[in-house]
Amino acid sequence: MIIELDNVTTLYDGANVPTITNINLKVKRGDFIGVIGPNAVGKTTLLETINGVLKASRGTVKVFGKDASIDGSEIRKKVGYLPQDVSFDEESPFLVRDVVLMGRYGAMGILKSPKQCDYELVFNALSRIGIMHLADRPVGKLSGGELQKVMFARTVAKTPKVMLLDEPFNNLDMGAREELVEILSKIHKDMNLTTLMIIHEIDYLSKINVCNRVVLMRNGTIAEDTTPTKILKSKTLVESFRRDH
Amino acid sequence: MFLPPFLLWGLAGAVLAGISLGLLSVFVTQMKLSSLSFTMSHAAFAGAALGMLINLDDLVFAMAFALIVAAVLGPLADKAKLHVDVVIGALFPLTIALAFLFISFNADALKGGGMLSLIWGSILALTPFKVVLLAVLSIVLGVVVFLFYKEFSALLMNRKLAEYSGIKTWIFYDSILFLTGAAVALSLRLLGGVLIFVLMVTPAAIASQFSYDLKKIMIVAPAVGAIFCLIGFYASYIIDWPVGCTIAIISTLFFLISVFISPKRRKKFSG
CATH class of the missing domain: 3.40.50.300 (P-loop containing nucleotide triphosphate hydrolases)
Structure with missing residues (x-):
């Protein structure tokens, strides 16, 4: 089990x-x-x-x-957890690709920087969910639906x-x-x-x-x-x- | 413009404080803890006042008080299930009450202007040893943030999401509170409580007017803090104003300018 x-x-x-x-x-x-x-x-x-x-x-x-x-x-x-009702300040200094990558941070372990394969997983997840075009957008500027997809991509990118x-x-x-x-x-x-x-x-x-x-x-x-x-x-x-x- | 050698230590101290407080300002603004600097300053102020009262090193007492508050804040907020800002609000009256209590027992220091220097700062109070301590703090802070940038950035984005990803956020949250306590205590005699408050908010507020990238903000904010201290220090020397007041005025003016020239406020049409 x-x-x-x-x-x-x-x-x-x-x-x-x-x-x-x-x-x-x-x-x-x-x-x-x-x-x-x-x-x-x-x-x-x-x-x-x-x-x-x-x-x-x-x-x-x-x-x-x-x-x-x-x-x-x-x-x-x-565990990939997608919580409900996540929100960000409009001026939050994070781009969509940062938010998705951060989902992997815990699994990467302490003192380890993201590697090429981590970035690839992020872009794969964004592309799979069909939101590659949002990668460089500030996360606080997204609509509710876009943000929901970003959070789902974050969950997937965590593998x-x-x-x-x-x-x-x-x-x-x-x-x-x-x-x-x-x-x-x-x-x-x-x-x-x-x-x-x-x-x-x-x-x-x-x-x-x-x-x-x-x-x-x-x-x-x-x-x-x-x-x-x-x-x-x-x-x-x-x-x-x-x-x- | 050359400065006399004794002022060079003051300048070095101001720039180092500008760097460390500027970097901490990113945490303070993103974690929405602007009242943290105020409470830490007053805790350090109370400690320094006690040190002066009993004729012992005020720096040691300022450091001890600020670190005690820093060590208590995180666990107390977790226990009370309240945002740290609320706990800061509850502790602030205690720090200010203790500061005034110790001052009331020490009227001589008040007359001599020693206490006033804790509010506005005094470059004469800075010894080479304290400058070395500030340098060590700046290096420690820089190294800690560099090594754990991943965890800190996740924490700043959203503590709950960082927790969900498997990061033990309390360690990083509490360590930032602790380093803030140390930075405030070390800078208090040089910069004074008022300027500490300015430097722990304004550099990040200015940097964030120009970028949505946390990494860039974390590089720009300490540079902004250092530049304000450098300009303010020279300006105060030339026009003979108190260092703290001069740096505070310059910082606030630059903040206002940054809001008006920020590219974030411009509407861009493409095509």
């Missing part, structure tokens, strides 16, 4: 109620899991507990066999073993979403990745044919762990999701 969560509960400092409770999840290499659920059910908390940014209050999280509460930064070197994507289709129009799904599916296969992707809209699940598993979250727990086909066939589940939404 690449990722193993055993009875995991995560409670934020000062909170009385855990955001996620007693989560058991096993993810094997090559899985492409869609994590769906209404707002505030703990989807982002789940991803951040997996990459060790948040420490599980109870239970154990193992990624690549390492304990995420102890080796969080080591795990994050191999991770695991991708955690928090609503990657945010700020993208329908055309761009379809394009990104195609790229995402290809990258997942080509790079032999294991991917967990938060999707906000259940209807979108039928449009994207990339997930082999779907985890439906409700009230901080995993309500269903099944296949996309089963979840979409179950009228009760779809209706209850729409109601919660």
Whole structure:
């Protein structure tokens, strides 16, 4: 197993109620899991507990066999995490290619400068996502959709073993979403990745044919762990999701 | 224009302080910690005032106070889950209260102008030993930033994203706070608290008017800091104004000019 969560509960400092409770999840290499659920059910908390940014209050999280509460930064070197709602000041002194390259910094290790191969990976990622023309643009001057693509290129350029994507289709129009799904599916296969992707809209699940598993979250727990086909066939589940939404 | 030998040490000290504070100004402005310089200056001020009160080396006490504040800031902000700027705001009253408390116990120093030099600086206070310390600090700072440029630049771009990429950001964040404390304490007697505040913001503010490239800003800001100190030092010698005031006025004037001539404010149409 690449990722193993055993009875995991995560409670934020000062909170009385855990955001996620007693989560058991096993993810094997090559899985492409869609994590769906209404707002505030703990989807982002789940991803951040997996990459060790948040420490599980109870239970154990193992990624690549390492304990995420102890080796969080080591795990994050191999995990490409695309957070939602990243923003930059308009005057931020960073070009798009710097932002994408910086995704690789942790994995490069301390006291090591970027080499030719790192720059090549950056330009490959930019070209794959179709945003090569943005390489020398200041990152603070991008539109929401452009920035989302840049952050995705940053995740890809890292050449991770695991991708955690928090609503990657945010700020993208329908055309761009379809394009990104195609790229995402290809990258997942080509790079032999294991991917967990938060999707906000259940209807979108039928449009994207990339997930082999779907985890439906409700009230901080995993309500269903099944296949996309089963979840979409179950009228009760779809209706209850729409109601919660 | 030749300077008397004793003033050359002052000039060397001012240029070195301009370099180190100019480089730190990039961190202070990008991390949105402009109040850091103010609090550090007052911590060093309180330390120096205590040193003067008990007739011991004010530099040692200024350094100790500034470093204590620097060492406390990062962990305290992490513990309190607050932005460092908020913690700085909470600590600032303590530093200024201690400074005034020690001054109130030492009326003689106030009359003699010793305390005033902590606000506006005094070139006469600079000994060759202190210049050497400033040179060591500038070199250490330059080497640390050069060696860990990758980590520092990721930190300055977005601390959370740097954390996600696997960098242990607290080490670099706290080391910048620590080096800032050392730079402020070493520069206090020469430049004074007011000028430290100017030099820890203005050089980066000027450099960033001309580039979107952090590397260029990090090269230009210390150069700008050094040039202001050089020009200000000579100008103060010629017109007989206090060094700190002269450099502060020149820096602010150049900042205003830079805003108006910045290529970033121009609209360019191609084709």
